[in-house]
Each structure stands twice: as structure tokens, then as C-alpha cells.
Amino acid sequence: MEILVYGTINSVSLALMGLGFAMVYGISRVPNFAHGALYIICGFVTWTLLQKIGMPYGLAIVLSLAANGLLGILMYRLVLIRVRGMSISEIISSYAIGLAILEGLRYGGFRGMTYTLPVFMDGMVIIGGVPVDYHRIVMVVIGILLVAALWVFTHFTRLGLALQGMAQDERAALMLGIDSDFMAMLAMGFGAVLAGVAAISILPLGNIVVESGYHVLIMSIAVCIVGGLGSWMGAFFAAFIIGYAQILSVVFLGSHFQMVVALLAIILTLILKPSGLFGQQKELEDRV
């Protein structure tokens, strides 16, 4: 029962981390290696607004999400738009931006264990003999609502359909009058906001530390690769596979193996089936 409950919680938090990465890659084909940095910076912006300026929690969250979205848009507009289509330059430049943000934060004095966000709700409840605090339940609910909202957004709104069209075939979308650069910019903005949502729902469970930026990046890549790059529903299911695998390895092998499982999942998936479990790319494109 413990495995079931904590497996679900872990899976949902992985899904939250991975959704933003999957969305950006799915729509604009830019592997956003600054994802972890966007996650961490949102946490610190919220903390600053909340603790230093003294805003109400809700307002701080909304403002920092907006700032994060803007940051993502700026990143695309100023840098990534110029290297789009050259996959290695994309990886290197987005990783360099992420590195600059994370190390800049560390230089700015955001280190140590003193930065925490308050939980949404105090208290806990017993589910099947396992104590679970309310915040974790809220997080699971947020995760599931977010996936549902994304599904509705991409299937029933004009903008969402345009984004989906671009994800499927960029040239055809261009012919139908969809501005692909604008859409890719929006996707980057949405991806950054999703990273922010993940940060705000996961970070209250622990401290905000710069190092976890790298961790988040690796986990979101793991989720997206196993689910198939570019398919965010795949990412959601893959999060459950990796999430449970991690909890099982922690219970039966030890906590060191949590990361080993994720990295092993990436390597094995890429070797055996590079398009992932739910990938939409043709096999031929990935392999010789």
C-alpha cells in the first residue's frame, strides 16, 4: 500500500516535471535543456515575492508564473530562434542558458537549506494505513487537472489546435497560415509556465536548492524519452512507469538507486526503441 501511494505521488511529480519539456519539444522540436533552470528560478522568484516583498501567496504564484512564461518567450525570441533546426546548437545554447541561470542564482547567494515555500494546506490524512499530508494530495490533484486541462486545450481551442497542427507537420501548418515562429515562441512560454507550475506544487515539500535544477532536467528528459519525445501523453504514462520503478528500487535496493533507474531507463529506451513507448516519429528517422 505504501508503494502504491508513494508511487502515485512520485509519478505525478515526475509527470509535472516532464510535461513542460515534452510540450516544448513536441511543438517546436527544441530540446529545452534550460528546463531545470526555469523550474528553479520560478521557485526562487516566488520565494522572493513572498518573503522579501511580502505579497499574498496566491498573487506571488501568479506573478512568478507570468514572469517565468515571459522568460521562456524571451529565451526563444532572443536566442533559440536563431539556431532552430540545428539540433546540436539548440542543445548547447539552451544548456548554456540553463547553466548561466543556475550558477548565477548560486552566485547571487541562493544556496543552502534556508529557502522553503509554505505548503498549501497543513495536516495529513491516513490512506490505507499510510499517512499522507494534504499538500501531496493537492499536488496529485493539480497534476491530474493540468493533464486534463492540456488535453482540452489542445483538442478544443483554436490556439491549441494550431499548436497541435504545428507539432504534427510544420510545413503543412505554415501553408494553412499558422505562424510557426510565433507558435514555437508560445510553446516555449507555455513550457516555462508548466515548469513553474511543477516548481510551485513540488517545491513546498522540500528546500529550494540549485542542484535540484540538474536533477529536474534529467528526470524530465527521462520521462520524455521513455514516453517518446514529442508525445506529452506518452510522457504522462512514462512518468508512472519510472515513478513506480523508482519507488520499488528505493524500497528493495536503497535510495542511491533512484537516479540509476532513471538513467538506465533513458539508455535502455534509446537503445531498444528510440521513438519511445508512444512516440509518433517514424522508426526510420531515429535509426539508420
Next chain:
Amino acid sequence: MSTENRRKERIDRGIKVRSDGLYALMSWREMAYLIAPRFILIAGLLALPLLMPGLYWQRVISIVCIYAIVAISFDFLAHYVGLVCLGGAFFIGVGGYIAGIFNAYFGMPPLLTIPLAAIAGGLFCTLLLLPCLPLRGVYFAIVTLMYPLFMARIIEAFDIFGGTDGILGIDSFSSAFVEQYFVVGILLVFLFGLRRLVNTDMGLIFTAVMDNDQAVRASGINITHYKALAVFIASAMGCLAGACLTHIYMWSGISQFALDFSILPIAATVIGGAGTLAGPVIGCLILVPVSELLRDFGTLRIVFYATILVAFILFRSDGIMAFAKRKYEQIERWTQV
């Protein structure tokens, strides 16, 4: 006169045209023109250890050379074979650990462990990367980026080879000068050796694998065989660099798998000039000392070199080497259209 009526044209210098091919033997001047850049590089690298003040900066020279070896192996794999390998740290770490194990546990001297680490490490890396060879582009890049992290976690999780403490008590080189001339010499051998290699028939096949692997396959050449060979060459170079690093610091540990060793050589390649082999060396000669000078600023130096990297990718994507080559071989002038 407005710029619309003018354009810049580039014309090869007369001496460049004259010194192409056999005609270079016509006069001393033409031969000097050909030899000068190579001579400056070789003599400069050999003189560097003598010119450096103090042990600290001499140590920096060794580190520059180690990064440069990893950088040219990255450049060779990425721009002559088409395999973008972001796992320089994987080669460094494997080489470092193998040298450490042979030295600390079996008591072999550095002269024996370094070649051994290069060969054994090259074989080990090639074997592990073999299943990934059919992958292309971003997939190969991601899987190679994950390998060093994976190795570090494995060593940490199973607590082998000293676990998080690493292997201690490894012999150093007999003196500082031996150490520096050893790495400088190896760097020069690799640099000029690779330049030869890419111009041989084998190099032609490597380039063909990058440009159109299906055509190579259709010619009855086994591409996996050649890719594996290229990976072996590159990883053996990386492992040798890692082994030298272990003997310089007298320690091998998990931090040899750190992302630094993957990212800095790539940054050096981008800045120095991709696909030129000499470019990465120049990039390392600039980047590593600059990051040493900025050591007082702590992590701000990483911000600094990340910014330089992005700026180069955006505005000077062909790098310093291509720029210098253009200046050396061509004249520019404005002409009326």
C-alpha cells in the same frame, strides 16, 4: 556612397595560390608561408611550460592540454564522423578510473598505466557505446550525455572503487616538466595524427558516413564497423587524457564524470572553430586560463563562459580558427557593384 552600391569581395592572396601544391617548393618565402602557422603552434605549445611563472600556471598548462585532447576528440567525432558525443566526461572518467585502479591496486608505474588505460578504456567505451551507434543526431547526443552521469551513480550506488571518496594514493609523474611535456607532446601527436587520418581513405569513409550513410552502405561498406572504429579512436584519446589527469592530481573520483568535462571541450570547439581540429586547441588555450583567472568570482565564471558560448553560437558560429584562416589566406576589399 551608400552601402547598397558596394560589396565586400574576398580574393585569395597571391602567395596562397602560389604555395598550393608542388609549386610551394619554388622559394623559401612560399615554404615559410605554409610552415609558419604550424610552426607557431608547435613552438608555442612547446615553449609554454618554460614561459609560465610558477607551478600554479604550469599546472594550468597541463589542464589546458587535457581539455584540448578531449576537445579534438569531440571535434573529430562530431565533424568528421557525424556522431555528436556529449560524453567527454565518460571517456575522462573511465580512463581516470582504469589508470587509478592499475596504479593503486596493482602498483604499475604511470608509464605503463597510461597506455593501458587508453587501450582498455577505449575498448570499454566502444563496447558500451556500440548499441547506441545506429542512433542519430539528438538521440545519440542525449544518450552519450547520460552515460557519465550513469557511471557516477553506479559507482556511488554499489560503493565500488572507493565509492564517493575515490581512489587515493596514486603516483604522480616524476617531475613537473615530465608531466607538462608528456601532455603537450601527446596533444601535438594526436592533433597532427588526426589531421593525417581525416585525409586518408579511411577519413574519406568517415566523412561519407556523416554525409550520407545509406550511400556508404550501398557501396558495400559496413558503417557500424567504421563508426565503432571512430568511437574507439576518440574514446582512447579521451581515456588517455583522463589517465593523465588522474596522475596529475594523484586521485581519481566521481567528479571526473562531472558535466564540466563534457561541456568545456564543446565550448572550446565552438569558440575555436568546429571541424578544424586545431580550433579546439586554440579554444582551450583561451577558455581554461580565463576560467582560472576568474576563479575568485566563484560560480560567476560558469555564467561568464556560458554567456560567451551563447554569443559565439549566435554571432560567430564558425569560430576563431575559420576567421583567422580567412585573414591569413584572403584579402578583403570593397568594390563598386
